[in-house]
Amino acid sequence: MITSDQLTEIGRxxxxxxxxxxxxxxxxxxxxxxxMHRIVLLIDxxxxxxxxxxxxxxxxxTLILALDDVNNEHEAASLTNHVLYALTADGVTEPDExxxxxxxxxxxLIGYTLTDCDSKIKIGLIAxxxxxxxxxxxxxxxxxxSTVYIPVADELIDDxxxxxxxxxxxxxxxxxxx
Numbered sequence: 001m002i003t004s005d006q007l008t009e010i011g012r013x014x015x016x017x018x019x020x021x022x023x024x025x026x027x028x029x030x031x032x033x034x035x036m037h038r039i040v041l042l043i044d045x046x047x048x049x050x051x052x053x054x055x056x057x058x059x060x061x062t063l064i065l066a067l068d069d070v071n072n073e074h075e076a077a078s079l080t081n082h083v084l085y086a087l088t089a090d091g092v093t094e095p096d097e098x099x100x101x102x103x104x105x106x107x108x109l110i111g112y113t114l115t116d117c118d119s120k121i122k123i124g125l126i127a128x129x130x131x132x133x134x135x136x137x138x139x140x141x142x143x144x145x146s147t148v149y150i151p152v153a154d155e156l157i158d159d160x161x162x163x164x165x166x167x168x169x170x171x172x173x174x175x176x177x178x
Contacts, residue, residue, distance in 0.1 A: 059105030
């Protein structure tokens with residue numbers, strides 16, 4: 001039986017990625033994915049191990065996991081927002097050891113407020129990214145409850161304020177009306 005003293009909290013699970021059971025994992029610590037073969041979730045008060053079928057990086061602190069016996073979008077969705085644990089013996093390191101060499105990714109901007117650089121108007125909160133096609137998009141929840149999709153393009157980004165979590169972009173005319 002797995003106990004809490006054998007575990008290190010490493011992040012949380014996000015939304016499913018596609019329809020084949022893959023799921024986004026947002027990390028708070030640096031994990032050596034080459035030696036990590038399982039994750040642990042707290043389900044109904046019991047720590048349950050899930051073996052990793054495949055793992056790939058989506059961003060500096062985001063992974064896409066395929067877990068054994070999680071075969072479709074609905075099964076993956078049932079795991080959304082669970083706290084993600086790893087067995088301490090599986091190579092978890094401290095968060096201050098993370099390398100800055102990995103770069104800055106679109107997924108790092110999830111949770112940022114998007115503003116229009118020209119008008120200074122708050123567009124909304126970046127809730128997720130859609131990377132299911134070649135053109136990656138920010139999924140932005142607007143204050144009125146609607147959702148808008150904004151292209152992730154370096155030439156549109158004017159400023160990233162990491163202290164205030166604000167992303168300022170010059171948006172193409174009419175993009176908010178789509």
